[in-house]
Structures are given as C-alpha cells and as structure tokens.
Amino acid sequence: ETGVTQTPRHLVMGMTNKKSLKCEQHLGHNAMYWYKQSAKKPLELMFVYNFKEQTENNSVPSRFSPECPNSSHLFLHLHTLQPEDSALYLCASSQEGATGELFFGEGSRLTVL
Amino acid sequence: KQEVTQIPAALSVPEGENLVLNCSFTDSAIYNLQWFRQDPGKGLTSLLLIQSSQREQTSGRLNASLDKSSGRSTLYIAASQPGDSATYLCAAPSGHNTNAGKSTFGDGTTLTVKP
Numbered sequence: 436e437t438g439v440t441q442t443p444r445h446l447v448m449g450m451t452n453k454k455s456l457k458c459e460q461h462l463g464h465n466a467m468y469w470y471k472q473s474a475k476k477p478l479e480l481m482f483v484y485n486f487k488e489q490t491e492n493n494s495v496p497s498r499f500s501p502e503c504p505n506s507s508h509l510f511l512h513l514h515t516l517q518p519e520d521s522a523l524y525l526c527a528s529s530q531e532g533a534t535g536e537l538f539f540g541e542g543s544r545l546t547v548l
Numbered sequence: 549k550q551e552v553t554q555i556p557a558a559l560s561v562p563e564g565e566n567l568v569l570n571c572s573f574t575d576s577a578i579y580n581l582q583w584f585r586q587d588p589g590k591g592l593t594s595l596l597l598i599q600s601s602q603r604e605q606t607s608g609r610l611n612a613s614l615d616k617s618s619g620r621s622t623l624y625i626a627a628s629q630p631g632d633s634a635t636y637l638c639a640a641p642s643g644h645n646t647n648a649g650k651s652t653f654g655d656g657t658t659l660t661v662k663p
Contacts, residue, residue, distance in 0.1 A: 441591075468649035478637075478653045485647065525591055529648035534599065535580050537639065537648040539591040 437461050441526050441540035448516065449548050456511040456543045458526030464538075467509045469501060470525040472542075478525070484509060485531065516547045550575045550642040554654035561628055562662050569623040569657045571638035576616045582648075583612050583623050584637045586656070592637065596623070628661045635659070 439460045448454050460467060469481040483491035484503045498520075500512040509526055526540045551574040561567050571581070579600050584592040596605045596612040598621065604613040611624040621638055635658045639651040 439591075466647055466649060468647075477655050480650060483647055483649060490647075491650070523589065527592075527649050531647060534597060535641070535648040536594060536597045537582060537651065538594060539584075541591040542589070544589060 439526060439528055439538050439540035441524075441543050443543060444541060445544045445546075447546045447548065448513065450516060450518070452516075453512070453514045455513065456524055456526075456545075458509040458511075458540055460507055460509075460526075460528040460538070460540075462528060462530070462538060464528040464530045465506055466529045466531050467503065467506070468527045468529075469509065469511055470527065471522050472525060473522040482511075513545070516545075518547050521545055521547045550578075550640055550645075550652040552638060552640050552652045552654040554636075554638060554657050556657060557655065558658045558660075560660040560662065563628060563630060565628050565661075566624070566626050567628055567659070569625070569636050569659070571621040571623070571640075571654055573619050573621070573640040573652070575640075575642045576619050577642070578616065578640050579645075580641065580648075581612075581614055581621050582639045582651070583610075583621075584639065586635045586637060595636075625659075628659075630661045630663050633659055633661050 467484045471479045482501045502510040523542045525542045553572045582597045583595045598614040609626040635656040637656040639653045641651040
C-alpha cells in the first residue's frame with residue numbers, strides 16, 4: 436500500500452449509530468488532517484494532528500471525535516450525527532519541515548439518514 | 549488571513565485545446581503553492597507543487613507558474629483531453645502557517661473537455 440488510504444469508502448448510518456472512519460498513511464509523514472467537503476462548499480479543515488498530538492480543532496461539534504494512536508493512523512469517531520453531516524470526509528498527510536506537499540486519501544462518503 | 553480565488557468557476561473546451569486556469573492569493577508570504585485535481589466523489593490528487601523560490605513546475609502536459617509579487621499562479625494544460633475533465637484546486641499557505649494542511653483552498657475550476 437502506498438499513499439493515504441481511507442476506509443470505508445462509503446458509509447450509511449442512522450442518527451443514533453456509532454461508526455468510525457479510518458485513515459492510514461504510508462508516507463512516513465508527521466502531520467495528519469481531517470477535512471469535510473459538502474456539496475457545492477469549499478473544503479473545511481476539521482482537525483490537525485502533529486506528531487500524534489491534536490494541534491487544531493476548528494470548532495467541530497463534539498459528535499465528531501478524532502483519535503490519533505500513532506503518526507500513521509488517524510480515526511474519526513462518529514456519534515449521534517445529523518443529516519447535515521452527510522458529506523465527503525477527506526484525510527490528508529504532510530511532512531512538516533520538508534517541502535510541505537499535501538497528500539490526500541480517496542475520501543469516505545458519509546450519508547446520515 | 550490568506551484568501552484564494554479561482555477564476556473561472558467552470559470552463560468547457562473542445563478536445564485538443566490549450567487552456568489556462570487561474571489562482572489568485574492575497575498573502576504573498578507563501579512558502580509554496582500546490583495544485584490538485586479532484587474527480588467527482590474522489591479525493592484530491594496532487595498535480596504540482598511550486599516552492600516559493602521557483603517560478604514554474606512542469607509535469608507532462610501540465611505547467612504551473614508562480615508569481616508571488618502579483619499573488620498569482622496559473623496552471624497551463626496543453627492539448628487537453630476528455631480525461632482531463634475534473635475540478636482543479638489550488639492551495640496556498642499563509643506566511644505564518646506551519647502545516648501544509650492548513651493552507652487555504654480555492655473553490656476550484658471545473659473543467660469539461662468535450663470530445
């Protein structure tokens with residue numbers, strides 16, 4: 436596996452369900468990110484992790500809970516979501532202190548019923 | 549705060565045409581600028597990364613230029629093909645940014661290349 440891998444690619448959940456999105460990067464990067472992309476809206480940065488530590492939370496509702504157990508893995512735990520949370524969730528990584536190039540995964544398409 | 553604008557929002561061209569996509573940014577104290585391609589429902593694919601010390605980068609039929617003083621970058625696509633149809637986004641950091649992922653993204657230009 437190379438690059439940034441996200442699973443699942445598609446997820447349908449009810450408003451009372453609990454699910455998780457997973458992201459794994461195989462690039463040896465030290466920074467990882469979660470974004471939300473809704474239809475006809477710009478990319479929204481949700482969380483920033485540097486060396487496994489969360490360094491930014493852009494006023495994201497607590498029903499989204501990130502977890503970064505090591506510098507290669509990033510999770511987004513979902514609980515009691517709303518229909519307006521339906522979107523494409525993108526994970527990305529970069530190596531800070533180097534060229535600063537950003538690499539994205541294929542995304543997880545979430546539908547909340 | 550960095551602001552990034554991409555014009556036009558949509559572009560439709562016949563196959564074989566050369567075209568230019570534009571990206572403007574307000575904070576010229578950037579250390580790089582990155583161009584991405586996004587197909588519907590997919591993630592962003594990195595096309596070109598230009599460091600602040602560079603004026604342009606080339607990859608195959610793609611050429612990206614950077615003019616920091618005027619706050620502009622262009623993506624030139626030569627001999628366009630239907631497979632080039634996608635949304636193209638540029639991303640620029642602010643000078644104080646320490647994370648590439650905190651760059652400001654433009655809204656993108658959706659390109660359609662007609663056979």
